[in-house]
Amino acid sequence: MKRPGPIRESVTTIGQDGTRPFLQPAIVFGSWWKARRAVAWLLIAFFAALPWIEIEGFPAVFLDVEHRRFHLFGTTLGLGDLWLLFFVITGWGFLIYATTAFLGRIWCGWTCPQTVYLEHVFRVLDRLFEGDHVSRAKLDAQPWSDPSKLLRRGGRMIAYLVFCWAVAHIFRAYFISIPGLYPMITDAPLAHPAAFVAMAVATGALFFNFWWFREQLCLIICPYGRLQSALIDDDSVIVGYDEKRGEPRGKAAPGVPAGDCVDCHRCVQVCPTGIDIRQGLQMECIACTACVDACDDVMTKLKRPTGLIRYASLRELDGGKTRFLRPRTFLYTAMLAVGLVVATVSVLRVQPAGFKLSRAPQTELYAVSAGSVANVFRAKIQNKDEVPRRFFISAESAGTKVAVLNQSAGMVIEPQAEIALPLTVLVDRQDYRGEFNFTLRLRSEDGKISLLQKAHFIGPDPRTLQK
Amino acid sequence: MSDDPQRDPRPVIMPHAYDGIQEYDQSLPNWWLFTLFSSIAFAFLYWLANFVTGTVADDRVALNAELAALEARQLAAVKNLDEATLWKMSRNAKTVADGQAVYASLCFSCHGPTLAGIKGVGFRLNDDLWVHGNTAMAVFGNINEGIVFEGKPTGMASQKALGTERVAAVTAYLLSLQKEGAMRAINRKDEPSQSTP
Numbered sequence: 001m002k003r004p005g006p007i008r009e010s011v012t013t014i015g016q017d018g019t020r021p022f023l024q025p026a027i028v029f030g031s032w033w034k035a036r037r038a039v040a041w042l043l044i045a046f047f048a049a050l051p052w053i054e055i056e057g058f059p060a061v062f063l064d065v066e067h068r069r070f071h072l073f074g075t076t077l078g079l080g081d082l083w084l085l086f087f088v089i090t091g092w093g094f095l096i097y098a099t100t101a102f103l104g105r106i107w108c109g110w111t112c113p114q115t116v117y118l119e120h121v122f123r124v125l126d127r128l129f130e131g132d133h134v135s136r137a138k139l140d141a142q143p144w145s146d147p148s149k150l151l152r153r154g155g156r157m158i159a160y161l162v163f164c165w166a167v168a169h170i171f172r173a174y175f176i177s178i179p180g181l182y183p184m185i186t187d188a189p190l191a192h193p194a195a196f197v198a199m200a201v202a203t204g205a206l207f208f209n210f211w212w213f214r215e216q217l218c219l220i221i222c223p224y225g226r227l228q229s230a231l232i233d234d235d236s237v238i239v240g241y242d243e244k245r246g247e248p249r250g251k252a253a254p255g256v257p258a259g260d261c262v263d264c265h266r267c268v269q270v271c272p273t274g275i276d277i278r279q280g281l282q283m284e285c286i287a288c289t290a291c292v293d294a295c296d297d298v299m300t301k302l303k304r305p306t307g308l309i310r311y312a313s314l315r316e317l318d319g320g321k322t323r324f325l326r327p328r329t330f331l332y333t334a335m336l337a338v339g340l341v342v343a344t345v346s347v348l349r350v351q352p353a354g355f356k357l358s359r360a361p362q363t364e365l366y367a368v369s370a371g372s373v374a375n376v377f378r379a380k381i382q383n384k385d386e387v388p389r390r391f392f393i394s395a396e397s398a399g400t401k402v403a404v405l406n407q408s409a410g411m412v413i414e415p416q417a418e419i420a421l422p423l424t425v426l427v428d429r430q431d432y433r434g435e436f437n438f439t440l441r442l443r444s445e446d447g448k449i450s451l452l453q454k455a456h457f458i459g460p461d462p463r464t465l466q467k
Numbered sequence: 468m469s470d471d472p473q474r475d476p477r478p479v480i481m482p483h484a485y486d487g488i489q490e491y492d493q494s495l496p497n498w499w500l501f502t503l504f505s506s507i508a509f510a511f512l513y514w515l516a517n518f519v520t521g522t523v524a525d526d527r528v529a530l531n532a533e534l535a536a537l538e539a540r541q542l543a544a545v546k547n548l549d550e551a552t553l554w555k556m557s558r559n560a561k562t563v564a565d566g567q568a569v570y571a572s573l574c575f576s577c578h579g580p581t582l583a584g585i586k587g588v589g590f591r592l593n594d595d596l597w598v599h600g601n602t603a604m605a606v607f608g609n610i611n612e613g614i615v616f617e618g619k620p621t622g623m624a625s626q627k628a629l630g631t632e633r634v635a636a637v638t639a640y641l642l643s644l645q646k647e648g649a650m651r652a653i654n655r656k657d658e659p660s661q662s663t664p
Contacts, residue, residue, distance in 0.1 A: 007477060009477055009478050009491060010477075010478050010491075010493060014493075014494065014495075014496045015494070016478070016493070016494060017494055018494035018495060018496055018497040018500065019497060020496065020497070020498065213498075216496065216498070220496065220499065360575070360576040364585055364586070364588060367585060367586065376575075376576070376579075376580065378576070405580065405581075419568075419571075419572075420571065420572040421571060422571055422575040422576070422580040423580075424579075424580050424581075
């Protein structure tokens with residue numbers, strides 16, 4: 001290799017003239033790689049299985065944007081429950097903060113879809129069609145007129161397209177469900193032109209990403225990658241090179257002491273983002289552990305202890321001891337715990353009905369008749385469920401006897417419908433002792449739903465009624 | 468990365484410094500510049516198509532065209548309404564139910580949930596006494612265009628809020644409680660509705 005090695009000052013995959021040097025990293029099937037592959041396959045299986053699993057009549061995850069209904073593991077949320085997304089997003093943020101403070105970019109190396117699909121699907125196809133990194137680099141240099149390149153790279157391109165097509169379809173199934181997707185696949189493209197174009201664009205975008213764009217996404221686009229310098233400190237566990245043990249690198253000779261690093265460049269060859277991990281923690285590093293496997297492999301062959309490159313904090317690599325308990329981890333974990341509790345409680349409290357109350361517009365505040373004092377309210381009742389339901393409304397008060405007019409029969413509300421209902425609340429004249437607070441209860445016939453709304457009863461000075 | 472092994476791969480530091488901060492002279496990725504220049508080109512084409520050549524129709528033009536079409540439909544629907552049609556509608560259960568739903572969402576607030584009227588606000592509507600005209604078309608007109616009382620509109624004009632179809636439905640609901648030819652005209656001072664629910 002005549003090429004100069006990676007340097008810290010520049011990104012390896014951005015050329016000095018702005019072109020894109022394309023990496024062909026080597027692979028080491030080490031123990032970390034095996035563990036990562038197991039996690040990746042589990043995640044892919046999970047992603048592909050969710051739309052097929054049915055819970056209470058709907059796919060486990062079905063984000064029905066068209067009808068603004070979001071089915072999540074048996075719970076159905078409507079657009080009115082969108083506020084819950086706040087907790088999902090902040091919860092996700094806290095989770096990322098906390099994990100990064102403890103374990104660095106563990107997300108990037110193990111679970112990010114970009115890594116999972118690139119390393120465990122598409123690079124597998126690279127090796128299958130074009131061989132190892134040496135023959136792939138040779139193929140890069142060959143002209144397209146070479147029939148062997150056309151065959152091998154063309155074959156890989158078709159395989160890429162098939163997989164991208166499949167991933168795009170699974171992704172689409174999350175939004176239109178498998179029964180919704182099936183006719184779109186079997187019918188002619190012109191029967192669903194919009195869906196066909198969307199699918200073609202998605203397949204094309206995935207293909208571009210995995211075929212050409214690859215690590216550029218992590219280096220330049222991913223916002224999480226950009227936050228690393230703020231999220232990681234000296235005690236976060238990262239993938240690092242033990243400089244104290246490794247340096248000076250090279251061969252020992254009489255009078256020339258040498259560390260454990262033999263400068264074999266194996267760690268550079270396997271790096272998917274093209275850095276030299278021995279230059280320290282760098283923003284390109286996605287903590288994929290490829291260099292750990294590579295170095296361990298070499299050290300084992302040399303009968304030296306492994307772990308020259310390993311999971312360790314900067315403090316540990318400097319000879320100290322990692323402190324897991326520090327203000328940052330306490331704060332992030334506490335925020336994560338709060339977020340989790342709030343999110344869980346709010347999701348569990350979501351009821352398949354909505355009940356809102358306001359004073360009826362353009363009416364008198366109260367009306368007094370021979371027998372009673374009345375207030376008119378306007379209730380908005382929503383049935384968010386998939387079945388029609390009969391609802392009853394009743395008034396409850398600790399002090400004054402209060403009743404709702406004409407609501408004994410209740411009302412049936414169609415699925416996903418909302419009605420506006422005038423409610424006349426009555427108090428007998430002889431019971432009326434001045435203004436008071438009371439509660440209106442919306443109850444479903446099956447007793448599963450019970451929602452409360454507080455209200456205030458307005459009336460005249462009771463002395464004016466005593467005649 | 469240069470393929471020339473002789474060349475120092477280290478980037479050049481630019482001569483300027485701000486607060487002691489210096490920068491390297493490095494290229495942006497070409498693909499990144501491509502997205503930048505394409506978005507500039509797109510902005511220019513967008514401006515041309517939307518604001519210069521008018522190739523893409525202005526949203527306001529499309530909106531006005533649709534509003535005009537809607538108004539034309541409403542006007543045509545009003546033209547086709549007459550006494551006989553309204554009375555016929557008032558005997559159709561579906562129309563009456565639709566009208567009742569509309570009543571329950573708006574009209575009730577002045578005329579009471581039970582049509583009994585609210586003192587000083589809205590007349591009683593479940594008796595056969597009518598102040599502002601005792602025909603089906605008069606009732607329809609009152610709901611559609613509203614009533615001016617002592618020089619002030621009363622907020623009843625519902626054409627804009629509801630549209631002809633629903634105004635007709637509410638009319639049908641009110642007529643469903645009446646007998647054709649039995650609606651009596653009275654003066655405002657004789658309206659007995661000033662009671663409460």
